Amino acid sequence: MKSIQTYKILQNEPLTQNVYKMILEGDTSWVTNPGQFINITIDTEYLKRPISLCDYDDSTLTIIYKVVGAGTSWMAKQEVGKEIEVLVGLGNGFTPQQSKHALLVGGGVGVPPLYRLCKDLIEKGVEVEVVLGFNTKSECFYENEFKLLGASVTVCTVDGSYGTKGFVSEVIQGDLKNYPYYSCGPLPMLKAVFDASNTQGQLSFEERMGCGFGACMGCSCKTLTGYKRICVEGPVMKSEEILWTKD
Amino acid sequence: MKSIQTYKILQNEPLTQNVYKMILEGDTSWVTNPGQFINITIDTEYLKRPISLCDYDDSTLTIIYKVVGAGTSWMAKQEVGKEIEVLVGLGNGFTPQQSKHALLVGGGVGVPPLYRLCKDLIEKGVEVEVVLGFNTKSECFYENEFKLLGASVTVCTVDGSYGTKGFVSEVIQGDLKNYPYYSCGPLPMLKAVFDASNTQGQLSFEERMGCGFGACMGCSCKTLTGYKRICVEGPVMKSEEILWTKD
């Protein structure tokens, strides 16, 4: 169910220079899937800001966000104890599939939504290969958190300052090409993952949003199965419905 | 000197249901005359809000304001200790004249700027008659404060619920008509005082302002001595220069 709720900030701390982790206390009964998102009211800006769920339990939501502009700067300045207004219940999220293996590929702030997904898959008994891509060492986060869940983790950095040098797609070799995949990150990364894999997967997309709940048609995209709204029928799309041809 | 300064709120308390007294700590070296005003930055609104000085000393400014709209509502909500940004050094203010007697006539939130003026006049040895007009008993404030300065005070209420029933102008009888006067309040009151008096006085005017410091010509008025800006050549005008004819 979509609704506007008030959440209390329990934690708001930097993971890297620009990336923050925020824990919010409040209603979480609306969550149905990992990869869903919330839309945060920013006191100083007109529109809300969409941020994916990284994790959740009975009374808290965890999000991880990168400071890129006015809205996320405001978020970074909010203090523990402050209450914020959030539109919740948004998006379809990932559907964790039963399978022997799964490949999770995240880039930058595309990493967070994969965390809860990884947890759910491992709980289902799936063996999870996680590939995380960042620009450089100082921007890396959550490698250890994924390892603690029991996943096998590879980190790539574009400049080679940590882990494997290069793009995440270069790591998708051998067996990994045949694992059902789940991916979230910048568009070129999603496309590279789509191209590298020999099987089907779920990809999480971003788009500038007006409303975030299906009213304005601001976030539409064309798919093989018709027009979709990233905020309602997405953000997660199945690889089968995407209008891409393999490069 | 005009400048933008930061002031810390030392006190912000209601005097009546809608009228608040605020004490601000900070630079006061710019004050030259009672009746000058400051222009307060309101976080939520575009333009600043002009409010007259009620009193001042080496390190504090006192203002009294009525909650009428968005800006003054915001002011009423600010807590002690908060710092606010204020444009100071504005307006000419009253020029306290040496004379045996003086008549001070204030209406509603026109009363505050007369307080410091009264103090200054009494210090000069002037015998001060103060007439304060309000709508009704519950809206009255500062009668006692003026008495404590040593002034003789008459309060009028329009509905007669306190003091003399009627408008301030009705009290201006006998000798009072010949005392140099100083007045601040709604336009009809100023006109009535102007009409009732047989001598000269100083009147403080209000106008909607763009800048408050002389740049935009938003607050102009015509006088016998040319065009004046209420925010620079005013808010206080001499009765001799006003374009009124006695009724």
Add this chain to the structure above:
Amino acid sequence: MDKRLSVTLSGWKLDNPVIPASGTFGFGYEFAQFYDINELGSIATKGTTKEARFGNPTPRIAECDRGMINAVGLQNPGIDEVIQTEFKKLKEVYHKKVVANISGFALEEYVECAKKMDKEDIVGILEINISCPNVKHGGMSFGTDPKIAAEITKAVKAVTTKPVYIKLSPNVTDIVEIAKAVEEAGADGICMINTLLGARFDLKTGKPIIANIMGGFSGPAIKPIALRMVYQVYKAVRIPIIGIGGIATAEDVIEMMIAGATAIQVGAENCRNPYACKEIIDNLPILMDKLGIEKLEDIIGRAHQ
């Protein structure tokens, strides 16, 4: 329901003057999950064209100071699908009539859509959008020429018995001239304003934020322009005006009605706050008490007295 809020548009009595604006409320039913949409005065449905349209490429949205730019470009499933699927879904949760917004790229398209809408009981008013800034060949350019505006009005009036309201563009030198032209051509009312053409640029890339470069700017930022135009048009015509542009609070509704509007529409604000219309309706009686307004209808055009 508070009888003091009721207003009448061409004989149709609305419980209150608050109508979500076309394009910002989908076909209404998305909002039923937030509150009972039967509380609304009515609903202006998403701009409908003869054929299905995907609209413009994304990004279609850019944020602004107290407003937003949209370049959706009339995405809709086409009139047949709107009537068969969207209106049907809406009727399951909503039991009043709608303001059905139609757009076209040629006179014939408006006429065809009007004919089809004319048969639908759910349609209380036909809102003819001659002012969409987001589509080439048509849309706004119809709304900037009084002659074409009048022609469309006449053609639509000829094929429907529903009240026809023309939705005007603010991107013109003289909106009064166009309002008078459509009144003369038989329009039953005027909806104004549509969005103002605007643009934003990305400081890092130097590129326009909207894929289409320009889009329609709306939200609280444009309210003073909308108020001015409603004031001017009220003075010049006798047909009712639905005031649109920057309405976000009960105060805004009163101000727009004072300027001359009989009812109002809420656009961008629905995007940022799905409860916007409900909050406005709830706050109206409280504000009316504070201002001493007995019935909302009393204040329509009060600035002109």
Add this chain to the structure above:
Amino acid sequence: MDKRLSVTLSGWKLDNPVIPASGTFGFGYEFAQFYDINELGSIATKGTTKEARFGNPTPRIAECDRGMINAVGLQNPGIDEVIQTEFKKLKEVYHKKVVANISGFALEEYVECAKKMDKEDIVGILEINISCPNVKHGGMSFGTDPKIAAEITKAVKAVTTKPVYIKLSPNVTDIVEIAKAVEEAGADGICMINTLLGARFDLKTGKPIIANIMGGFSGPAIKPIALRMVYQVYKAVRIPIIGIGGIATAEDVIEMMIAGATAIQVGAENCRNPYACKEIIDNLPILMDKLGIEKLEDIIGRAHQ
């Protein structure tokens, strides 16, 4: 002074592109008490007419969401007094050239003012305001007709060797058409935009807040409209544009230059913050470093690349 900020308007090299807009900075010297106004790129002086004018009745100011309406109506002491008294006072504290803004109610008035300004060394650019919404008979109506706009341009060009910049009204259907007309007529540059016509109403009294009913609306709220128009006109003309409308921060300056402006003017923001222009100039180099902009001139019209 940071050389990276320098821009050139018709051969005149400005230290930076930041110019306070006409009407919001008096004749400049009022601001000398706040900071050294020689830090400014230049100053656009208050709209000057042949005769002294009091302007419109008060109230002349109404606050808006992120902006304000003014209906000052060109209050000024008349051109002779401006030159003899105001420019003289300004020269005591300011040693650069100004953008001298002139207005008129008939073609002859513009010509006469231009002739007198032509003799003044302090005048770097003549800014011809054909777009003031606050005066009857003239002002804005000149700026809505491409033919009249071109005529005024030609007539002024004939009597001055100073660069002539025409200040355009945004209250038009097609600003490009007018920009092209004045370019063709010989204009050396374009200043845009002037204010948008707007209105506000008092909820308690039901009366317009501005004594004149309508006035010119400006401030950050109008920025997306100004950006769009500058973008459109940059595409259509070859003469430089001074971008105006809603500029309040260094970010706004960069965005306006990306859209196509060579320099910019800051209007309403000077009223709410006398230090606005200084703060913008101080912040520009910091922002340029962050965005990797070497010289400001490099980004002019970058959105068009």
